[in-house]
Amino acid sequence: MTAATSPINSTVQPISRLVHDRLGPLARRFSHEDGAVGVLPADLSDLEVVTGFGPTNAPTAGTLSVMIGIIELQQRLGVPMTVIVSELGAWNSRNVAWEDLLRVRDQMLSFLRAIGFDDNRGELRTHLHEGNLTRAGRIARYLTPADLAENCEDLNDLYDSHGLLGGEVGLTVDSLYTVADILGPAENGARNILMVSGMEEAYFTQLARIVLERQRTAGDLSLGWEAEVGAVYFRVIGGLGGYPKMSKSIPASAIHLGMNADDLRARILSDAPADQPALFSAIDLASGWGDAQIRAARSSYDARDADPITWAQVKSDYLDTFVEYADQWKRCAR
Template identity: 35%
Template sequence: MKFDTAYYESVIDQHRYERLGLGAIDFALAGMSPDDLRTKWMCHTGAREFAEAVADGRPAIVTTGVGLGGPPHAGTLFQLLRAIKLQQCGLDVQIVLGDLDSYNARRTPLDSVRKLADRYEEFVLALGFDAERGVLRRQEGQTDVLATAFLLSRHLNDEDFHWAEEDLAGLYRNHGVFDDLSYGMKQATLLMAADFVHLLREGRHVLVSLGVDEHKYVALARRGAERWGLPADHLSGIYTKMIPGLGGLPKMSKSIPGSGIDAAMCAEDIRALLRADPDTAPTDDGSALLQMYACLPEVDGREYDRVSAARQAGNQQWHTEREQLIERTLSLFSHWPK
């Protein structure tokens, strides 16, 4: 599977998602224009209604989460930066560290998960997330959310979990990450859905920010919420493009060795890998470096268009931007506790 323009078109058409920044969008979100939004997200479900709720002053929150399968790779880093950007724009934001997700789905020992969660917490705060204005939490110990997961499970069945497998499941199987959808993986998916639905139960409008390969997780949560009798239309999703992986792989992933760069690598190795990227993809979607650049909080629609044009022209400006991006990435990764 390739996360290219054809894939994005297929996802949008199949699931009737709306495009962001391609003319069909007619709303801003927390001061971000449609052009700004399209630099960091590519499609959504219900984001217009969420934006209206924010504008009307109704209770609203953005939530995202990261898996704890190892040190953060580029995809994880830039997902976190998107959440921080939304917080900087004035939105309430929650970041969930998926410790029980890793414990159940990956069968990681609990002591190891807890130590990794400590490091992730320090990393997120060092990147600029304000825990006093938002929520940075783990799954372990959140008994109220665990109770929501138990109540939600009544409204979901085995077929729902098989339907909701992310689009990269086949790739992960091919690389030996897992063989089938185990009971532990279903439990991890249920708890992820509960992370969303619990906020809905509290009477808020909820916007979930995830990679587009994970779009079915929001649909699963909406399905369960609707069956439960909760206002499922108050649960929205906004989805990011994938950062293409190295070596022809579709995505930088912690689960696939060699697919990308991560915070545990030394600076010289990261520089060498990024400088060696030929960056010959004909479209912006296929450029790992350009997609990384797009996710920086300071990059808006105008800056993205400027750098995209420089890349297409292959001029010195793009080479300069590449070098600056590499050094910026190293600076961000340097916050990871060694």
């Protein structure tokens, strides 16, 4: 992650004890925080949560882990939550056909509800949303090209090398939409915003803070927003074959819900040494298994060299679980 050179410095750090206590058992899903203590009051009053997904392809195990995590977070915190499936942002930042984005978007919305997202306690929406498009236009005046150059995704070079990255203007548009997503609660009067995402999206936290700070000091051009933004970042599931993460944009790195059972079997039951850490991370974070079953899986993973048969059985059990999620994903297709 590239630190901003604005007056608002990055404060990304490992999850603190205070945030750990306030998130309870869910804290195990997160590796780092950025100002989360300041927006997580003990009584969770005046807090809104924002997160989102790009519909470029069927969810990988990494994306599934985040989906499971936000549903658990919704259940634990009981505060307003907005989840955005960002088809318009993805159209500008990735080289994916529009019809494919719409198809995956609708499937993703249905899948999130199917695995437990509660519409009565949160909002699922897309980037085709008049309020967010207007908000993106209003915040653009507070950002400069230098801000966007200094706060961007670390994996952009990797995506670009695979021919997946959109153009410079498109990336700017995507950033404006996403920062507008984060600041939606501020426009509605919220004082505390918790952004929940992967660490590769930490730069959006910085951009949102730049907007908040500059509009506060803009005099007659201020928006009057008084919110604070904090963030917690999900643990990353490493990619198969040594890739830094499971990415839906790099198929060789991932298992995903659109794969057929035979392909999932080949990848999840892989014996390749480079694949094993990623497979355990997927089991740990993207299974929905209970604590006891996860502990047993960890023991088997740690002892895999001495007892490969037990570890192979754990992976076989996970194959069954992942195929169940994949079947649910297929049932959610329009």
